[in-house]
Amino acid sequence: MPLPLLALMLGVFCVGTAEVVIAGILPEMSADLAVSIPTAGLLVTGYALGVTIGGPIITLLTTKWFRKGLLLTLMGVFIVGNVIAVLAPNYPTLMAARVFTSLSHGTFAAVAWHVAALMSPPDKQATAMAKIALGFNFANVLGSPIGTFIGQHFGWRATFGYVTAFAVLCLLLIVKFVPGALSTESDEGGEGGLSLREQMKVFRKGSLQLSMLITVLAQGAVFTTSTYLAPLLRDIGHFAPAMVGILLIVFGIGSVLGNILGGKAADANVMRGVLRAQSALLIALLVFWFAAPHQVPAAIALFLFGAAGFSIIPALQARILSVAAAAPALALSANVSAFNLGNGLGAWLGGATIDLGYDVRAVTLTAAIATAIALVLTVAMWARGRRELPEPAAAAALDDANTADAALARKS
Structure with missing residues (x-):
């Protein structure tokens, strides 16, 4: 991986780890801060709300x-927030630190993508964004388990110290390797040269609104199942508790592979990449439902679900980039919020399915329904685009803005 992309991926790894690592150290935080576990769990909610609401606002104000300066500032905010968390004397201060830290998350991820x-040729942009998204994969596969281990053995404050150390390393790598001449594209007529009102007009586009809705549904489908993987494997697959951790690593390996393949598919054709990723997810969920009671097939299905579930991220981000050339960073930041909304929707859908009296295996079918709806919307969006513009012209139109951005990056 090129060093500039490695620096950006490490930053995404940091913000991703900060978001999910709390789940593994809730008991330690609850005991030390003298609050209930549900109250400690609100530290996750506070961070997620900060990402969802703050990301687009911060992006809009910094276009x-x-x-490079924006990336360094955002990582500086992230570091300061985590240092405050390490030193927090009580729960309210820690909550404030979490919300403050989260304000950097959405914009950093969007600008990194x-x-x-910008640093990649048009036919490699989705692959480059997939490499950045690997940071989120590694946050789940490595960052959160390591942070949990540290928190359980050295205290929850040490976990925030561990995240801070990686953030400092990321900041140094950005200083060293990310090109300093990447501007706001104001000289190319990009978002840096637009007023706030003009940038907000990008959200009037029906194609962008529909793309973000598809993001919420597709990501929601992934989290409808992934939130309940442990009980699904334990109660339906009858895996021993010790095996669940190993199987989650299998899921993580699949997610890394799927991220890479999703980026390559989107590079070849953005819309076909989105359709293939969603189709693969639908098939994987149905296979998982059939295979869940049988251990070896369930393990294979889990790997396929991880690969299909995470192949949608670079494909959907590439789609957003193609329909929002006038304000790409703002649209990508809003789509990060859409991913977070999908996370919450998925967790709620899975819980609602179980609350209705179905066993945990049924969450895969609920997820399949959400995926099918997203797939139908994607097909309708693609068909509409093909009717409005012949395919060669459509492809050329979608590539124009990205080509200009890539040319600017090569000049810098």
Whole structure:
């Protein structure tokens, strides 16, 4: 991986780890801060709300900043927030630190994806964004388990110290390797040269609104199942508790592979990449439902679900980039919020399915229904686009803005 992309991926790994690592150290935080576990769990909710609401706002207010300076500022905010968390004397201070830290998350991820696209030729932009998204994969596969181990053995404050150390390393790598001449594209007529009102007009596009809805549904389908993987494997597959951790690593390996393949598919054709990723997810969920009671097939299905579930991320981000050339960073940041909304929707859908009296195996079918709806919307969006513009012209139109951005990056 090129060092500039490695620096950006490490930053995404940091923000992703900060979001999910709390789940593994809730008992330690609850005991030390003298609050209930549900109250400690609100630290996850507070962070997620900060990402969802704050990301687009921060992105909108910083569109005239040079990309490298913005990345460094955001990582500085992240570091300061985590240092405050390490030193927090009580729960309210820790909650404030979490919300403050979260304000950097959405914009950093969006700008990292945008910068990765700027530094890549048009036919490699989705692959570059997939490499950045690997940071989220590694946050779940490595960052959270390591942070949990540290928190359980050295205290929850040490977990925040561990995240801070990686963030400092990321900041140094950005200083060293990310090109400093990546501007707001104001000289190319990009979002840096637009007023706030003009940038907000990008959200009037029906194609962007529909793309973000598809993001919520597709990501929601993934989290409808992934939130309940442990009981699904234990109660339906009859795996021993010790095996569940190993199987989650299998899921993580599949997610890494799927991320890479999803990026390559989107590079070849964005819309076909989105359709293939969603079709693969639908098939994987149905296979998982059939295989869940049988251990070896269930393990294989879990791997396939991880691969299909995470192949949608670079494909959907590439789609957003193709329909929001006037304000790419803002649209990508809003789509990060859409992913977070999907996370919450998925967890709620899975819980609602179980509350209706179905066993935990049924969450895969609920997820399949959400995926099918997203797939139908994607097919309708693609068909509409093909009717409005012949395919060669449509492809050329979608590539124009990305080509200009890539040319700017190569000049810098």
